[in-house]
Amino acid sequence: MPTTARTRSPTVRVPKRREETQSAARKNLEFWEKGSAAYERRNRRVLGGRRAKAWGLWRVPERELGLLGPVKGQDVLELGCGAARWSLALEAEGASVVGFDLSRAHLGYARRERARLHSHLPLVQGSAERLPFGEARFDLVFCDWGAMTFCDPYRSVPECARVLRPGGILAFSTASPIRHLAYDPRTDRQTRTLRHEYFGQHRLEFPDTIDFQLTYGKWVELFLENGFSVERLYETRPSPRVRTPYLSSHDNAWGRRWPLECIWRVRKGAGHRTSARPHSRLPYPDQ
Numbered sequence: 548m549p550t551t552a553r554t555r556s557p558t559v560r561v562p563k564r565r566e567e568t569q570s571a572a573r574k575n576l577e578f579w580e581k582g583s584a585a586y587e588r589r590n591r592r593v594l595g596g597r598r599a600k601a602w603g604l605w606r607v608p609e610r611e612l613g614l615l616g617p618v619k620g621q622d623v624l625e626l627g628c629g630a631a632r633w634s635l636a637l638e639a640e641g642a643s644v645v646g647f648d649l650s651r652a653h654l655g656y657a658r659r660e661r662a663r664l665h666s667h668l669p670l671v672q673g674s675a676e677r678l679p680f681g682e683a684r685f686d687l688v689f690c691d692w693g694a695m696t697f698c699d700p701y702r703s704v705p706e707c708a709r710v711l712r713p714g715g716i717l718a719f720s721t722a723s724p725i726r727h728l729a730y731d732p733r734t735d736r737q738t739r740t741l742r743h744e745y746f747g748q749h750r751l752e753f754p755d756t757i758d759f760q761l762t763y764g765k766w767v768e769l770f771l772e773n774g775f776s777v778e779r780l781y782e783t784r785p786s787p788r789v790r791t792p793y794l795s796s797h798d799n800a801w802g803r804r805w806p807l808e809c810i811w812r813v814r815k816g817a818g819h820r821t822s823a824r825p826h827s828r829l830p831y832p833d834q
């Protein structure tokens with residue numbers, strides 16, 4: 548979800564070297580180690596309780612969208628779990644869940660939530676660009692504005708394909724590729740003007756974090772290359788009565804007219820072979 552006010556122009560370009568994606572992980576780690584306390588203070592009200600199993604900026608209940616399906620008995624991985632409220636809610640429904648996050652500080656909140664619920668949910672620290680799990684370990688990999696927003700998709704999507712079993716589901720919410728086009732960094736607002744190029748979106752460098760985004764066409768191409776078929780692309784459109792604490796009232800209203808966020812559900816094909824490590828054609832040399 549949006550992290551903080553963004554005050555300088557993001558630059559959009561394709562990273563040339565592996566070090567650049569490592570520097571993204573470093574910058575994002577630094578942000579989340581420092582920023583998780585403020586994030587939790589600001590948002591825990593809308594993230595917990597009966598809204599633990601809800602998607603995105605407007606907390607659309609999973610029971611309305613049905614993107615994960617029944618989870619009882621399933622092996623589930625949450626990427627960028629934060630305080631692991633989603634993971635704990637799915638565990639309570641009978642899934643075997645692993646909560647995974649880059650930030651030790653954010654996993655500290657997850658440990659507190661886990662203790663409060665007397666759970667033994669496994670919590671693992673690492674980056675979703677290199678998952679510390681074997682092939683075909685999970686039936687479901689998901690994230691709610693978690694790692695998929697902050698990882699290079701040319702690394703995270705192949706990793707998800709590798710750890711999923713044939714027939715397994717990857718579901719995640721993140722910004723829509725449209726959102727960035729009309730974003731004005733000077734005012735930190737969505738506008739009605741096209742300010743950034745659509746084609747070539749990839750690494751979006753903000754003052755605090757580095758986010759990643761692709762055009763719709765490039766997302767679909769990447770899913771297909773990694774053996775996924777697209778089952779759903781949900782574009783959140785909140786009703787006029789619904790507000791989100793993540794956005795100003797201005798941007799909230801913008802989100803009723805243009806897609807600000809989207810939620811993908813893709814399924815790994817039954818016949819797709821997993822490789823030991825990511826095999827996607829990177830748009831830059833993998834050094």
Ligand SMILES: C[S@@+](CC[C@H](N)C(=O)[O-])C[C@H]1O[C@@H](n2cnc3c(N)ncnc32)[C@H](O)[C@@H]1O
Nearest residue numbers: 548579627628629648649650674675693694697
């Ligand atoms: C906006 S928070 C969302 C947390 C949680 N999903 C929620 O809704 O509260 C983003 C989370 O993604 C994690 N994250 C960022 N980059 C990551 C990466 N490369 N691998 C794993 N987690 C990452 C951050 O540490 C943070 O906890």
